[in-house]
Amino acid sequence: MATRTPKSASKGPAKRSTPARTTSAKRTTASAGRPRPRTGASGRKSSVAHPDPISWVFTMIGKLIVGLWMLFAGGVGSMARALGNNARELDPAHRRDGLGLAWLAAAIVLASMTWRNADGAVSGVVNATVRGVFGSLAWALPLLLGLLAWRYMRHPDQNADTGRMVIGWAALLVGVLGVIHVANDTPYPAGEGQGMDKVSAAGGMVGFIVSAPPMSILPSWITIPLLLLLSAFGVLVITATPVHRIPERLAELRHLLFERQSDPLPREPSRKRPRTKKPAGDGEGGDGVKPYDTPVLSEKDKERAEHSPEIVPGLTDEEDAAVAAAAAAEAEAGRRPPEPPLPTPAPRKVEQLVLSPQAGPYALPDLQFLKPGTAPKPQTKANTTVVNALTSVLEQFSIDAQVIGFTRGPTVTRYEIELGPAVKVEKVTALTKNIAYAVKSADVRILSPIPGKSAIGVEIPNADKDLVALGDVLRSQVAQADHHPMIVGLGKDVEGRTIVANLAKMPHLLIAGATGAGKSVCVNGLITSILMRSTPDEVRMVLVDPKRVELSVYEGIPHLITPIITNPKKAAEALEWVVGEMDRRYDDLAASGFRHVDEFNKAVRAGKLQPPPGSERVYQPYPYLLVIVDELADLMMVAPRDVEDSIVRITQLARAAGIHLVIATQRPSVDVVTGLIKANVPSRLAFAVSSLTDSRVILDQPGADKLVGQGDALFLPMGASKPIRIQNAFVSEKEIAEIVAHCKTQMQAEYREDVAVAPVKREIDEEIGDDLDLLIQAAELIVTTQFGSTSMLQRKLRVGFAKAGRLMDLLESRNVVGPSEGSKAREVLVKPDDLPGLLADLRGE
Numbered sequence: 001m002a003t004r005t006p007k008s009a010s011k012g013p014a015k016r017s018t019p020a021r022t023t024s025a026k027r028t029t030a031s032a033g034r035p036r037p038r039t040g041a042s043g044r045k046s047s048v049a050h051p052d053p054i055s056w057v058f059t060m061i062g063k064l065i066v067g068l069w070m071l072f073a074g075g076v077g078s079m080a081r082a083l084g085n086n087a088r089e090l091d092p093a094h095r096r097d098g099l100g101l102a103w104l105a106a107a108i109v110l111a112s113m114t115w116r117n118a119d120g121a122v123s124g125v126v127n128a129t130v131r132g133v134f135g136s137l138a139w140a141l142p143l144l145l146g147l148l149a150w151r152y153m154r155h156p157d158q159n160a161d162t163g164r165m166v167i168g169w170a171a172l173l174v175g176v177l178g179v180i181h182v183a184n185d186t187p188y189p190a191g192e193g194q195g196m197d198k199v200s201a202a203g204g205m206v207g208f209i210v211s212a213p214p215m216s217i218l219p220s221w222i223t224i225p226l227l228l229l230l231s232a233f234g235v236l237v238i239t240a241t242p243v244h245r246i247p248e249r250l251a252e253l254r255h256l257l258f259e260r261q262s263d264p265l266p267r268e269p270s271r272k273r274p275r276t277k278k279p280a281g282d283g284e285g286g287d288g289v290k291p292y293d294t295p296v297l298s299e300k301d302k303e304r305a306e307h308s309p310e311i312v313p314g315l316t317d318e319e320d321a322a323v324a325a326a327a328a329a330e331a332e333a334g335r336r337p338p339e340p341p342l343p344t345p346a347p348r349k350v351e352q353l354v355l356s357p358q359a360g361p362y363a364l365p366d367l368q369f370l371k372p373g374t375a376p377k378p379q380t381k382a383n384t385t386v387v388n389a390l391t392s393v394l395e396q397f398s399i400d401a402q403v404i405g406f407t408r409g410p411t412v413t414r415y416e417i418e419l420g421p422a423v424k425v426e427k428v429t430a431l432t433k434n435i436a437y438a439v440k441s442a443d444v445r446i447l448s449p450i451p452g453k454s455a456i457g458v459e460i461p462n463a464d465k466d467l468v469a470l471g472d473v474l475r476s477q478v479a480q481a482d483h484h485p486m487i488v489g490l491g492k493d494v495e496g497r498t499i500v501a502n503l504a505k506m507p508h509l510l511i512a513g514a515t516g517a518g519k520s521v522c523v524n525g526l527i528t529s530i531l532m533r534s535t536p537d538e539v540r541m542v543l544v545d546p547k548r549v550e551l552s553v554y555e556g557i558p559h560l561i562t563p564i565i566t567n568p569k570k571a572a573e574a575l576e577w578v579v580g581e582m583d584r585r586y587d588d589l590a591a592s593g594f595r596h597v598d599e600f601n602k603a604v605r606a607g608k609l610q611p612p613p614g615s616e617r618v619y620q621p622y623p624y625l626l627v628i629v630d631e632l633a634d635l636m637m638v639a640p641r642d643v644e645d646s647i648v649r650i651t652q653l654a655r656a657a658g659i660h661l662v663i664a665t666q667r668p669s670v671d672v673v674t675g676l677i678k679a680n681v682p683s684r685l686a687f688a689v690s691s692l693t694d695s696r697v698i699l700d701q702p703g704a705d706k707l708v709g710q711g712d713a714l715f716l717p718m719g720a721s722k723p724i725r726i727q728n729a730f731v732s733e734k735e736i737a738e739i740v741a742h743c744k745t746q747m748q749a750e751y752r753e754d755v756a757v758a759p760v761k762r763e764i765d766e767e768i769g770d771d772l773d774l775l776i777q778a779a780e781l782i783v784t785t786q787f788g789s790t791s792m793l794q795r796k797l798r799v800g801f802a803k804a805g806r807l808m809d810l811l812e813s814r815n816v817v818g819p820s821e822g823s824k825a826r827e828v829l830v831k832p833d834d835l836p837g838l839l840a841d842l843r844g845e
C-alpha cells in the first residue's frame with residue numbers, strides 16, 4: 001500500500017507530460033529535420049549549428065562558475081536564515097540590548113568624529129556630513145543616540161515608549177534647527193553669498209528644509225512661532241503630555257522641584273523616616289494590613305522582581321509610591337488641595353430623643369490623613385501580550401472577531417472584542433476556558449455585552465495592580481461635589497472611574513466574600529469615609545463586631561452611641577433597640593406629618609416645627625443612624641429568629657427614619673443570608689467567593705466566583721441588574737488610627753445606656769416562640785389554682801384543645817406540672833409563692 005501511492009502519483013504527471021513532450025518533439029523534428037538542443041528556441045542558439053569544442057569548454061566553465069556562485073549564495077542564505085532563526089529565539093530583551101549597544105557604539109564613533117578635530121578622510125567626510133545635515137546642533141547628535149541606546153537597554157520592554165521618544169526628540173530637533181536657521185538669515189546651500197558652510201553654521205540641511213519653504217512665503221515672525229510650535233509638540237510627545245493636561249504636568253513639576261523637600265504632609269513625621277528602616281515594599285509599614293497582602297502564598301516578592309520600580313511604584317517602595325501617587329492625586333485634583341466639607345456648627349441644646357449631647361465645634365479630620373494610592377498605569381507589556389493571545393485564540397477557532405481595544409482598570413483589564421457580521425456571541429463566550437488557558441489565568445470573566453457597547457468584554461486580572469487608596473477616592477471631584485453625610489468611597493471601576501455611593505440611598509447593604517477577599521478593608525473604608533465627612537450629630541453608628549478584633553480600633557469615637565458590641569446576644573438586643581428607635585422616629589414623623597427624616601430635619605432646622613401645645617419637647621434634627629454588623633453568621637448562630645426579625649423590620653421600614661444597615665458576612669449561605677434578609681437588603685457588594693452557589697446567594701447571578709480577591713468586588717446597587725466591577729478602596733490601619741485619634745480629641749463618646757441592655761423579654765425559649773403571653777397566663781392560672789387541667793386552660797384562656805395541650809406540654813417540660821395521668825388533672829409542682837420566679841424564668845429575665 002505504501003508503495004502504491006507514490007507510483008500512482010508519479011504516473012499522473014508522467015502521463016500528462018508525455019503528450020506535451022511528444023508534441024514538441026514532433027514539432028521540432030518537423031521543423032528542423034534533426035535533433036536540436038532542448039533549450040534552443042532562440043535564433044542565436046539555433047544559428048550555432050556546430051558548437052566547436054573551445055566554445056563548449058567556455059560554456060561549461062561559465063556553467064560551473066554560475067553553479068558555484070549559486071552554491072555559495074545558497075550557503076550564505078541558509079546560514080543567514082539559520083542565524084535569523086536563532087536570533088528570533090533570542091529573548092527580545094537581549095535583542096533590544098544588542099540594538100542598544102549598537103546605538104551606543106554609533107554614538108561613541110560619531111562623538112569621536114565630530115567632537116574633536118580628527119584628521120583622516122573618513123572622519124572628515126562624516127564630520128562634514130553630520131554638520132551639513134544637523135548644522136550647529138551636530139554636537140547633540142551623539143548625545144541623542146546615547147540617550148536612545150540608554151532607553152533600549154534600560155527599558156527593553158517599552159517599545160512603544162521608545163518609539164514615542166524618538167518621534168518627540170526628532171520633532172524637537174527639527175523645530176529648533178529650523179528656528180536656528182531662520183535666526184541665521186535662512187542661508188541656502190548654493191547661490192551668491194550662500195553655501196554649505198553657512199548652512200552648516202546655521203540649522204544644517206534639516207533646518208534649511210524645514211525653514212526655507214515657509215520663509216519663502218511667510219515673514220519670519222510667523223515662521224518662528226510655527227517652528228516653535230513643532231518643538232513644543234516634540235516636548236509634549238517626549239513627556240507624554242496631552243495638551244489638556246499641561247497645567248497638571250506643570251503643577252507636578254513645580255511640586256517635584258520646590259515642594260518635594262518640604263514634605264507635603266508635614267503632620268506625619270514618619271514620612272521622613274529613612275528608607276532603610278522600612279522593609280522593602282512594605283507599603284504601609286507597621287500597619288498590620290498591607291494592600292494586596294497575600295496571606296497564604298507570598299507572590300509579592302516574585303512580582304516585585306519582575307517589574308521595574310518604575311512600573312509598579314506602589315509595590316516596591318513606599319516613598320517613591322507616595323511621591324508618584326501624590327503627584328497623580330494632585331494632578332487629578334488640578335493641584336488644588338481638596339477642601340473638606342465645612343464642619344457643622346455645634347448643635348443647639350436639645351432635651352429629648354438625644355443620642356448624646358455635643359459641646360463645642362467639631363472639626364472633621366483633614367483629608368491629608370489619607371495617603372494617595374499609586375498612579376494608574378496606562379498600558380504595560382502584559383496588555384500587549386494578552387491582546388496577542390486573545391487574537392490568536394480567535395484565529396485558531398476561525399472566529400470572525402477582533403480585539404478592538406482594552407481598558408486598564410486598577411485590578412483587571414477589560415479587553416473588548418467586536419464580532420464580525422453573523423457571528424454568534426456564544427462562539428466567543430464558549431471559549432472562556434481556551435481564553436483562560438491562552439492568557440494563563442483562571443479568573444477570566446466574560447461580559448456579554450459590555451453595558452452600553454456592542455462588544456464582548458473579557459476581563460483579565462493585571463499582573464501589576466494599581467493601589468486604589470481611599471484618600472484618592474474621597475479627594476475625587478465626585479466625592480467632593482456631594483456633601484451628603486452618608487457618602488462613602490467605594491473604589492474605582494474597570495474604566496478607572498471613581499465610585500462613591502450614598503449609604504442612605506442604598507438604603508441597606510450586604511457585603512459578602514470569602515476570607516481574605518477584602519471585606520474588613522471595605523467595612524473600614526465605609527466607617528472611615530463617614531468619620532472623614534460627617535460629624536457625630538450628622539451620623540451616629542452602632543458597630544457590631546462578634547469577631548472582637550475587626551472594629552475594636554473605633555472604640556471611643558464620638559459617632560458611636562454604644563460601645564462596640566462584641567457579644568452576639570447583646571447584638572440581637574442592640575438590633576431590637578434600633579427597631580425601637582425606628583418606631584420612635586416614625587411616631588415623630590407621623591405626628592409632624594413628614595414622610596422622611598430629611599424633611600423633618602429640614603423643618604426643625606428652619607424652625608418650622610412647633611411642639612404640640614403643653615409639650616415640653618424641643619425638636620432637634622435626627623442624625624442618620626448607621627448600623628454595621630461585621631459578621632452576620634455569628635449573630636445568626638446565637639439568635640437566628642430575633643436577629644432575622646429585627647433585620648427584616650429595620651430593612652423594611654428604616655429608610656424613611658434615616659436608619660441604614662450594613663451587614664457583612666464571610667458565609668454567604670442560605671442559612672445565614674436567609675431569603676427574608678436577602679429580599680430586604682437591596683444593595684450588594686460581593687467580594688471573591690469560592691463557589692458559584694455563594695455568588696448566586698449574594699448577587700443572584702454568577703460572577704463573584706471569578707473575582708481575584710484583595711478588594712476586587714462586584715457592586716450591585718439597588719435596582720441595577722448588572723453589577724459594576726470595582727477595586728475597593730484601601731485604607732490602612734495606621735491611617736484609621738490617626739483619624740480615630742483625631743475624632744476622639746474633638747469629642748468624647750457619650751454612650752446611651754439602654755442600647756445593649758436586655759429589654760424585658762430576652763432569652764425567651766425558642767420553643768415558646770409567640771406563645772409567651774398565653775404561657776404566662778396558663779402558669780399563673782395553674783399555680784394559683786394548683787389545678788393542672790387542660791380543659792380548664794381551654795375554658796379560661798379561650799384556646800382550642802391543641803393550643804391548651806401545647807401549653808400544658810411546655811409547662812411540663814419546665815417542671816411546673818407533672819406528667820399526664822389520663823383523664824385526671826396533673827400534679828402542680830410549683831407553689832404559689834414561687835410564681836414570680838417562675839414567671840421571670842419564662843420571660844427569660
Ligand SMILES: Nc1ncnc2c1ncn2[C@@H]1O[C@H](COP(=O)(O)OP(=O)(O)OP(=O)(O)O)[C@@H](O)[C@H]1O
Pocket residue numbers: 289290291292293294468513514515516517518519520521522666710711712727728729730
Ligand atoms: N482594597 C484593597 N486594596 C488592596 N489590598 C487589599 C484590599 N482589600 C484587601 N486587601 C488585601 O487583602 C488582605 C485581606 O483583606 P481583609 O482582611 O479585608 O479580608 P477579609 O475578607 O476581611 O478576611 P477575613 O474575613 O478573614 O477578615 C488585606 O490584608 C490586604 O492586604
